[in-house]
Amino acid sequence: MKRRTLLASAVAISAMSLALPAAAQDEPLKVGFIYVGPVGDGGWTYQHDQGRQAVEAEFGDRVETTFIESVPEGADAERAITQLALAGNKLIFTTSFGFMDATINVAQKFPDVKFEHATGYKRAENVSTYDARFYEGRAVMGTIAGRMTESNKIGYIGSFPIPEVIQGINSSYIHAKKVNPDVEMKVVWAYSWFDPAKEADAASALLAEGVDVILQHTDSTAPLAKAQEAGAIGFGQASDMSAFKPNPRVSSIIDNWAPYYIERVGAVLDGSWESKATWAGIGDGEVEIGEITDAVPAEVKAEAEALKDKIASGEYHPFTGPLNKADGSAWLAEGQTATDEELAGMNFFVEGITAEIPK
Amino acid sequence: MIDPLSVFLLLLAAATPILFAALGELIVERAGVLNLGVEGMMITGALAGFAAAHATGNAFIGFAVAALAGAAISMLFALLTQFLLANQVASGLALTLFGLGLAALFGKPLEGIKAPPMPAGPLKVNWIVWLGLLMVPLVWWFLNRSRAGLILRGVGENHDAAHALGYDVRRVRIAAIAFGGAMAGIGGAFISIATVLQWTEGMTAGAGWIALAIVVFSNWTAPGVLAGAWLFGGVTVLQLRLQAAGVSVPVQLLSMAPYLATIIVLVAISAMQKFSRRAGGGAPGSLGRNFHALR
Numbered sequence: 136m137k138r139r140t141l142l143a144s145a146v147a148i149s150a151m152s153l154a155l156p157a158a159a160q161d162e163p164l165k166v167g168f169i170y171v172g173p174v175g176d177g178g179w180t181y182q183h184d185q186g187r188q189a190v191e192a193e194f195g196d197r198v199e200t201t202f203i204e205s206v207p208e209g210a211d212a213e214r215a216i217t218q219l220a221l222a223g224n225k226l227i228f229t230t231s232f233g234f235m236d237a238t239i240n241v242a243q244k245f246p247d248v249k250f251e252h253a254t255g256y257k258r259a260e261n262v263s264t265y266d267a268r269f270y271e272g273r274a275v276m277g278t279i280a281g282r283m284t285e286s287n288k289i290g291y292i293g294s295f296p297i298p299e300v301i302q303g304i305n306s307s308y309i310h311a312k313k314v315n316p317d318v319e320m321k322v323v324w325a326y327s328w329f330d331p332a333k334e335a336d337a338a339s340a341l342l343a344e345g346v347d348v349i350l351q352h353t354d355s356t357a358p359l360a361k362a363q364e365a366g367a368i369g370f371g372q373a374s375d376m377s378a379f380k381p382n383p384r385v386s387s388i389i390d391n392w393a394p395y396y397i398e399r400v401g402a403v404l405d406g407s408w409e410s411k412a413t414w415a416g417i418g419d420g421e422v423e424i425g426e427i428t429d430a431v432p433a434e435v436k437a438e439a440e441a442l443k444d445k446i447a448s449g450e451y452h453p454f455t456g457p458l459n460k461a462d463g464s465a466w467l468a469e470g471q472t473a474t475d476e477e478l479a480g481m482n483f484f485v486e487g488i489t490a491e492i493p494k
Numbered sequence: 495m496i497d498p499l500s501v502f503l504l505l506l507a508a509a510t511p512i513l514f515a516a517l518g519e520l521i522v523e524r525a526g527v528l529n530l531g532v533e534g535m536m537i538t539g540a541l542a543g544f545a546a547a548h549a550t551g552n553a554f555i556g557f558a559v560a561a562l563a564g565a566a567i568s569m570l571f572a573l574l575t576q577f578l579l580a581n582q583v584a585s586g587l588a589l590t591l592f593g594l595g596l597a598a599l600f601g602k603p604l605e606g607i608k609a610p611p612m613p614a615g616p617l618k619v620n621w622i623v624w625l626g627l628l629m630v631p632l633v634w635w636f637l638n639r640s641r642a643g644l645i646l647r648g649v650g651e652n653h654d655a656a657h658a659l660g661y662d663v664r665r666v667r668i669a670a671i672a673f674g675g676a677m678a679g680i681g682g683a684f685i686s687i688a689t690v691l692q693w694t695e696g697m698t699a700g701a702g703w704i705a706l707a708i709v710v711f712s713n714w715t716a717p718g719v720l721a722g723a724w725l726f727g728g729v730t731v732l733q734l735r736l737q738a739a740g741v742s743v744p745v746q747l748l749s750m751a752p753y754l755a756t757i758i759v760l761v762a763i764s765a766m767q768k769f770s771r772r773a774g775g776g777a778p779g780s781l782g783r784n785f786h787a788l789r
Contacts, residue, residue, distance in 0.1 A: 173598075173695055177606050290738065323737045331690035331697050333730070336508055340734035343500045360608075360691035378608050491742045 164226065164404055166190065167219035168202040169212065171231035172329070178354035178373040179328070179390070180204065183230045183253075186392030193397045197404060208233025216241040220248050226403050228396070229253065238262060249408055251399060254299070256479070258410055265395055268416030269299065270306040270478070271446045272388035273350070274453040275424050275439050276370050279386060280348040281311030281318050282435040283368060290341030292334060292351040292358055293324045296492050298481040300352045305485045306453045307350050312487060314438070321346055322490040331355040342367060359383050368430065375425045386439070387425030394420045414475065418447040454478065459486035496739050501731065506623050507689070509727030511536070511681040511698075513626045515705035516712070516719045517633050518677025523709055524637060525670035526650035526780035530586025531571050532678050533702025534593025539564040539679025541597040544686040544693045545604060553612040556687050557622060557680055564679020565672040567593055572671045576664050579784045590702065598695045609691040620688050622680070627720075629677075634716035638774050646670060650778035653785040663785045678702065711756040713763050713775035726752045 168187050172180035187200050201224065206215045212234050219227050220241060228251045229238045235255035242250045242262045250262040258264055280289050289311055293300050304322060311318045321344055323337045334353045338361035341349060349369040351358045356376050362369040362383040371377070371387025395415065402408040415421035424443050427436045445451040456467030461484040467473060484492060515532050522529050542563030547556025571589045574580040615621040637643040648656040649666045657663050685701065686693050704726050711725075712718025733748045763776070 177694075321738050321740065323734050329694075330699050331692065331694050332511075332685050332699060332701070333734075335689045336504070336731060337734050337738075339504050339507075340731065340738040343497070343504060343735065344738040346738075355690065355694060356692055357690040378606060489740055490737075493742075 162223075163197050163199045164194075164400070165222070165224040166198055166200045166400055167222070167224035167227040168200065169206050169215055169219065169227070169229045169231075169234060170202055170204040171208060171233070172205060174202070174204050177356070177376070180230070181374055182390040183228075183392055186396040187228075189393035190396045190400050194400060194404070198400060206234075208237075213237040213240055216250075217244070220245040225249065226251070226400060226408075249403060256412075258412060260410055263399070263410050263412065265399075265413040265415075266299075267390055267392075267421045268414060269388060269390075269422060270302040270453055271416040272422045272424055273303040273306040274310045274446065275443050276350055276386065276388060277307035277310030278314055278439050278442055279370075279427065279431060279435060280307065280350060281313070281315035282438070283385070283431065284311075284315065284318060284346075284348045286345050286347045287315065287317040288319050288321060288344065288346040290338070290344070290346035290349045291320060291322045292337045292341070292349065292353050293322055294328050294352050295326060296324060298479055301481045301484070301492065302478055303350075303352055304488070305481070308488050309453065309458070309485060310442070320488050320490070322488070324493060325353050327353065329354045331357040334358050335361050338362060338369075371425055377425075380426075381428035382430040384428070385430050386427040389423040389425050391421055391423045416446070417443060418449060460484070461486055461488055496735060501735055503617065503619060504731045504735065505724060505728045506619060506627075508731045509723040510620075510623050510626045511684045511689075511701050512705045512708060512727060513720065513723040514629070514681030514684065515678040515702055516708040516723060517626075517629050517716065518674035518681075519705055519709050520633065520712065520714060520716065520719055521637075521646070521677075522670050522674035523781055524650045524714060524778055525646050525667050526653055526778050526783065526785075527575065527667050527671060528582045528586065528782040529568070529571055529589070529671060529674060530583060530706065531568070531589025531593065531702075532586075532674075532705050533698060533700065534590035535564045535568055535675045535678035536593075536682030536685075536698045536702045536705075537597045537696070538567045538593045539682035540686040540698055541601050541604070541682075541693060543679065543683025544609060547610050547683075547687050548604065548607055551610045553610055553687050554621075556609075557683050560679040560683030560687075561676035562679070564675040564677070564682070566675070567596075568671050568675025568678075569668075571675075572668045575784065576668055576671075579786060582782050582784065594696065601693050601695060604693040605695075607692065609687050612688060620684075622684055622688060630716050630720045633719075637716065647778070650780055653780045653783070657785070657787060663787070667785075678705070681705070707753070707756055711752075711759050713759065714777060715775040718775065722752075722756075725755060 170180040174184045191200055203215050206212050216237055226249045230253045232254045235257055238250050238252045239257050242259050252264050254266045255264050291304050308320045325333050325337050334355050335357040338349055338358035342365045347367045349358050349362050351372050359369045359379040368383045368385050371384050373390050375387045375389055376384050452472040454473035456471040457469045458467040460466050519532055539560035543556040543560025546559035547553045571585050574585040575582050615624055645661055646666055649663050653663045682698055708722035711722040729748050729752055736743050
């Protein structure tokens with residue numbers, strides 16, 4: 136479910152035939168990657184592949200990486216992962232939520248191979264999970280949005296109503312509201328991670344409602360193109376989306392998987408790898424804030440950067456009370472912060488957001 | 495609360511890709527050919543149009559190239575069905591798969607590039623949107639008032655009779671298929687050049703299949719195609735617009751509405767055959783059947 140998929144079993148099989156050299160004794164560590172989209176998607180998969188390239192740059196001859204792109208999140212995924220395991224890869228990263236069950240199934244058959252699954256919650260002896268605290272970056276985007284809006288209406292294009300996306304909407308709203316008490320948030324669900332035409336229509340619908348800042352949790356640049364036409368602003372999602380700099384794209388939230396990938400490959404190389412769950416954020420460098428352009432006034436930029444630094448140092452948590460839920464019930468008391476369990480299962484909007492979460 | 499004019503203008507733009515593709519397919523089907531390759535021709539147009547617009551810096555040249563590219567790839571279908579007498583359904587499906595794969599392959603170097611700007615037309619609505627609206631009366635006039643249209647319909651209704659009268663069935667059908675390809679190409683290019691302003695793999699996202707549904711919904715008439723494009727495009731826009739306005743609507747119910755409407759229209763058509771014929775509609779008699787002069 137995590138990322139939209141296209142064809143690819145044929146691609147997968149042809150890629151595999153390249154990855155079957157005979158084994159030798161002093162061989163480099165073989166590391167495999169399964170991608171849900173094409174490497175050239177400019178968003179989610181592109182960033183994972185940047186991480187893979189960073190691993191190669193860091194370890195040179197000591198590693199050998201392979202990837203299979205555009206693997207659908209179904210039975211094909213299990214086959215592709217199995218192929219990578221059979222090809223002698225000792226560490227395999229499966230980079231989409233929908234690969235979760237396939238990863239666990241293959242891991243049971245290959246106890247000597249280590250697996251890393253992105254954004255899932257099922258672990259095993261040889262399966263770790265990793266995810267990023269995107270909501271930390273959303274807090275910074277929300278601050279800029281709250282300061283920059285003139286109509287006091289901010290639009291948010293959601294992909295699917297799942298906790299990861301709801302965290303982002305809440306975090307953006309809370310921080311926009313902090314700097315601008317008059318701010319209103321309008322939410323449109325696209326029911327897709329990547330459908331450029333629909334994302335464009337969703338952006339148009341928000342702009343027609345009078346929003347002048349658009350936040351998005353979908354992967355294409357279509358909303359930025361629409362924002363540009365209407366003189367509104369927006370933010371890069373997953374990747375920098377620098378083609379739209381300096382305006383309408385005034386900043387971006389970037390997934391940087393490189394530090395994590397380097398750490399985990401290093402752990403396999405020195406034998407210290409063990410199964411764990413990682414949820415890293417700005418402080419670990421996994422969530423980055425792309426350059427805030429000059430379209431943003433200097434004092435707003437400084438304010439956003441100060442917030443980023445406070446989140447990075449751990450001095451501030453984006454979900455800090457007092458906060459109520461949208462139905463008016465109390466959630467966090469003054470100074471209380473949300474637990475990771477609460478965040479991981481978040482299924483409500485905070486007080487002030489009038490939109491409803493579809494069931 | 496929701497300004498009707500702004501919804502209408504959004505609807506005009508959202509309906510344009512499927513309007514072009516469906517008008518093209520209408521001509522193809524009225525000539526007695528069922529081309530299910532609309533999606534493949536659209537994505538080909540989306541890619542070729544975007545590439546040409548990017549290379550020349552002129553969006554209008556992009557649309558012209560998209561029309562040519564759509565027509566060119568449709569000739570593969572014409573070759574298979576008109577000369578080799580291959581099954582039309584299978585050939586159309588093959589064309590869709592082929593187009594999607596080809597576009598994905600050749601589109602790689604164009605990822606991440608922005609489309610050139612396009613001057614806005616009257617009412618700040620894209621010129622191509624107006625062209626699409628203009629095509630509706632043109633296609634209607636062609637089918638119902640022109641001699642060429644009469645021949646085309648004759649070929650579609652009964653190809654043996656048209657052949658006996660001395661008309662070249664194959665030539666008429668090839669011309670219709672090329673027109674359908676060109677229109678689908680323009681529709682696809684509207685998505686890449688005017689809506690998304692970028693090339694991305696698989697960006698037509700099923701628009702071609704909706705265009706095919708609209709031709710049936712329209713009872714094979716041009717005004718019906720316009721109504722269908724507005725119904726299908728309008729529901730999408732309205733659904734997003736209602737969400738943006740904070741009105742909670744069951745999205746699934748709205749999404750299903752056009753398909754329900756299609757079923758209702760089909761039932762109504764078969765119940766009122768005579769009326770439907772008099773209105774110039776109805777499925778062409780030879781639709782989907784291959785023609786061979788020696789038979």
